[in-house]
Amino acid sequence: MARDKIALIGSGQIGGTLAHLIGLKELGDVVMFDIAEGIPQGKSLDIAQSSPVDGFDAKLTGANSYEALEGARVCIVTAGIPRKPGMSRDDLLSINLKVMEQVGAGIKKYAPDAFVICITNPLDAMVWALQKASGMPAKKVVGMAGVLDSSRFRYFLADEFDVSVEDVTAFVLGGHGDSMVPLVKYSTVAGIPLPDLVKMGWTSQARIDEIVDRTRNGGAEIVNLLKTGSAFYAPAASAIAMAESYLRDKKRVLPCAAYLNGEFGVKDMYVGVPVVIGARGVERIVEIELAGKDREAFDKSVGAVQGLIDACKKIAPDLL
Numbered sequence: 001m002a003r004d005k006i007a008l009i010g011s012g013q014i015g016g017t018l019a020h021l022i023g024l025k026e027l028g029d030v031v032m033f034d035i036a037e038g039i040p041q042g043k044s045l046d047i048a049q050s051s052p053v054d055g056f057d058a059k060l061t062g063a064n065s066y067e068a069l070e071g072a073r074v075c076i077v078t079a080g081i082p083r084k085p086g087m088s089r090d091d092l093l094s095i096n097l098k099v100m101e102q103v104g105a106g107i108k109k110y111a112p113d114a115f116v117i118c119i120t121n122p123l124d125a126m127v128w129a130l131q132k133a134s135g136m137p138a139k140k141v142v143g144m145a146g147v148l149d150s151s152r153f154r155y156f157l158a159d160e161f162d163v164s165v166e167d168v169t170a171f172v173l174g175g176h177g178d179s180m181v182p183l184v185k186y187s188t189v190a191g192i193p194l195p196d197l198v199k200m201g202w203t204s205q206a207r208i209d210e211i212v213d214r215t216r217n218g219g220a221e222i223v224n225l226l227k228t229g230s231a232f233y234a235p236a237a238s239a240i241a242m243a244e245s246y247l248r249d250k251k252r253v254l255p256c257a258a259y260l261n262g263e264f265g266v267k268d269m270y271v272g273v274p275v276v277i278g279a280r281g282v283e284r285i286v287e288i289e290l291a292g293k294d295r296e297a298f299d300k301s302v303g304a305v306q307g308l309i310d311a312c313k314k315i316a317p318d319l320l
């Protein structure tokens with residue numbers, strides 16, 4: 001069987017990490033695309049030269065023209081500019097919206113059957129714009145945010161309890177950003193919900209609140225430390241988990257920015273919810289019941305995403 005082809009649109013920090021991970025995991029051949037000349041060619045050659053040492057077989061190439069996307073089964077989009085210190089994800093909106101319009105047109109022309117994973121921020125608005133610009137089925141276009149947010153939450157919880165990250169599950173909903181909604185009662189250590197662990201004396205509610213807060217600001221914490229860009233290792237690993245679930249039809253249940261058409265009472269928007277990802281793309285949206293404070297927080301988060309989408313519609317009315 002021929003190897004799958006994976007196209008990376010954007011060959012910056014995340015793009016380079018994605019290419020390396022795809023090689024190490026032998027997920028397929030990689031084409032790196034970017035508007036910057038030499039960067040995708042140089043990075044793909046560098047990674048290809050590591051393949052004899054690490055023992056993986058993959059063809060890695062770089063390109064500056066969209067034709068290179070032809071035949072890709074998965075496209076992962078990181079094209080755009082990342083956040084700088086002091087800049088919110090929303091500040092990125094108008095610049096990255098134009099990029100999504102170009103990228104959407106390129107994917108539509110050369111890889112209309114691909115599964116598309118968007119990482120560019122502000123995520124929920126950018127994946128919405130990308131789907132509109134590409135005209136592709138909504139279940140084939142998803143945004144990567146929840147896997148990263150829940151991975152950060154899991155990491156902090158594992159550290160708090162001094163247990164393996166593998167045994168911690170976390171559940172986050174809503175938009176990517178300060179309004180994300182970590183659902184504490186559905187987050188567990190080996191199946192034991194966090195509220196029970198508080199009762200068992202493993203931690204306190206105050207500590208859980210601090211960890212939730214740190215998770216919400218997880219991206220900003222890294223931006224402030226790096227000073228020259230935003231996180232890239234964990235975002236790349238998260239998108240790879242989504243791509244793998246699609247390519248191997250694993251049907252993993254992952255929190256992703258998915259197109260909602262009435263689910264959770266939301267219409268024509270991308271918001272972070274748990275979904276099943278398999279060979280058909282987003283195969284199912286896991287619609288849990290939300291009440292009380294959780295519903296309130298979710299609605300607030302949806303409101304924040306709606307604000308960004310409205311701003312996109314103003315800038316690019318033709319996208320509708």
Ligand code: APR
Nearest residue numbers: 010011012013014034035036078079080081082119120121
């Ligand atoms: N088409 C293709 N590539 C583009 C375009 C475009 N129109 N505009 C910019 N790029 C490329 C840049 O040349 C750069 O190589 O996108 C790449 C972005 O890489 P980085 O600046 O290193 O950003 P990165 O850290 O990879 O983050 C990418 O993901 O998490 C989000 O907020 C983050 O929006 C940002 C994106």
